[in-house]
Amino acid sequence: MKNHQITIIDIAKELNISKSTVSRALTGHPNVKSETRKAVLDLAEKMDYQRNMLSISLITNKSYTIGIIVPEFMTSFFPQVVVGAQEEAAKAGYNVIINQSNENYKTEVANSKVMLSSQVDGVLVSMSKETRNYDHLKKFQRKGIPIVFFNRVCDEMMVPKVVVNDHDAAFRAVEHLIQTGHKRIAHLAGPDSLAISRKRLNGYLDALKKYDIPFSEDLVIQYDLTLSKVKIYIKHLMSLDPRPDALFAVNDPTAIEAMQVIKKMGLRIPEDVAIVGFGDNYGSSFIEPSLTTVSQPVQEIGRTAMTLLLGMINKDMSQWKAVTKSLEAKLIIRNSSKANKKTL
Amino acid sequence: MKNHQITIIDIAKELNISKSTVSRALTGHPNVKSETRKAVLDLAEKMDYQRNMLSISLITNKSYTIGIIVPEFMTSFFPQVVVGAQEEAAKAGYNVIINQSNENYKTEVANSKVMLSSQVDGVLVSMSKETRNYDHLKKFQRKGIPIVFFNRVCDEMMVPKVVVNDHDAAFRAVEHLIQTGHKRIAHLAGPDSLAISRKRLNGYLDALKKYDIPFSEDLVIQYDLTLSKVKIYIKHLMSLDPRPDALFAVNDPTAIEAMQVIKKMGLRIPEDVAIVGFGDNYGSSFIEPSLTTVSQPVQEIGRTAMTLLLGMINKDMSQWKAVTKSLEAKLIIRNSSKANKKTL
């Protein structure tokens, strides 16, 4: 267990010079004779010296670590965002520690405590679907630790956020269904606690409104994103009379689950029911029929959020701006929503 | 930028007692009068005190951080493994920092340096497909930092490893193809640098041998897992005369990519070509036709590897054992490999 670690002192002793000189040589300080520097560097290399970031962090009060809290890692969305964020952080010499809340409020609170005691220099957060109290997140603000939200953002907090144009994208998705002749469009929506659910729902409602399609309460179901429940809702929706001729799902996993159920019921997609999802998750392009969906610039979301965060870290708090970056999500029309035969 | 942090000193001053008493109270040391302890705890809570792990780590020479190096985050495999590993680490009070090598040797080396300077207490590694030199990983061993491999393991190093029974699973996959009447079975294999590629290839070869099917060199292509190249190989394979009647792919992404190409060529799956993949990645169950594949206990791989690692951390080096845990992967028969008509 005793990790005997090579330190600056070892190098100093070996070379019979002072620790500070070694430190200077190692950190590229100008005031070092070039031969001394070379000797130090060579020996460090030879002895396999690795600087101990812990002590540096302790002194500089910077850990060069960014915390990322995500709700889940099951679908391709969050891992992809993390990839983008990580790349950007690495470029700037920052490390990333990742915690997943498992869509669970308590875990999210615990995660944020971990981040705090790990002395992260900043956090990227996408909230769990359960989160309705934001004290644990506001704590970062209070402590002067920059926080940036992405995707599942917190309306209550005045901090930078990275989202996609959910409303518009949802609007266009539903508009597309309308324009291909669909009239009874159901919407399997997300929980009201998430702003993205509300925005997508509003996009749906506004599209109906624009095309004078009466809104029918029966056709909208808000659910908690537990995929296993999709079956119940779809069976219910498909048993309505008249049956919906299209479905707009709050995200791709929901849409894909719905498709399986619908296919098993013997209904044809898109002839009987057209489907549109949201997210362009992995698999959406090769499910049969391929899923019409809204594609989000996933990695870019991560990169943008991280860039925003790193910007804050290097600026004074007084200069922080609570910008909300809205990235472009665009509709990808595939086979699950071909024109409705009856009307074309 | 000035993160004014609340320290033990602040609490000590406020309560007019010594720092050591505060420290003792906070760490649950027995020798503290219970009212003093209560006062400290209450004030700490009120002042929102968070212990600074950095300094503790510096003293104890333990960072309570585990590094995980994975090749990629695009498919569902590694994120899922990480989920399992993280959960296990969290239970034991450990944090996880994740780096992806991007299937790139140099990045992997850089990652391992980061881990080292972050003073991780241990590392979980799945190597990039390019990695052929293991010095950067052996360095952990030399420094007494426990290392556990999973999935993409290093044969040269005597350390714990977590894998699945690749050979047997591949054998059974190919056996299944043979038993359903296929005779010309192609194999799109992974690069020779990865042990899993070799094991799966050997499983393929042994299955052919057992059933006296002559091995044809034409039918095996090793490739570097760059999905965009699959098209070329499949077109080539399908142009052979006689055409292969089945394909065993080294992993699911490869199989899925192959299926798309084959379908576009106008061939029917499984009638003209049966397909079997490996991994049971996300999407394999709902691609059309659904993909016969080998399912791996993904999260369990992560959990097992982390358990092994944590075990080492708490033991003396002399007690470390280089066990190789082989988890059970099992064949899942779906529609991409139904029996060959000609023979049944």
Added chain:
DNA sequence: CTGTTAGCGCATTCAG
């Protein structure tokens, strides 16, 4: 150019 000193926040001796 180089050495000396102080101290980051905390746990842990050693004395009371």
Added chain:
DNA sequence: CTGAATGCGCTAACAG
């Protein structure tokens, strides 16, 4: 039970 002193590995300010 409590306080004072030491030091983890390193950087930075201060003297040469």
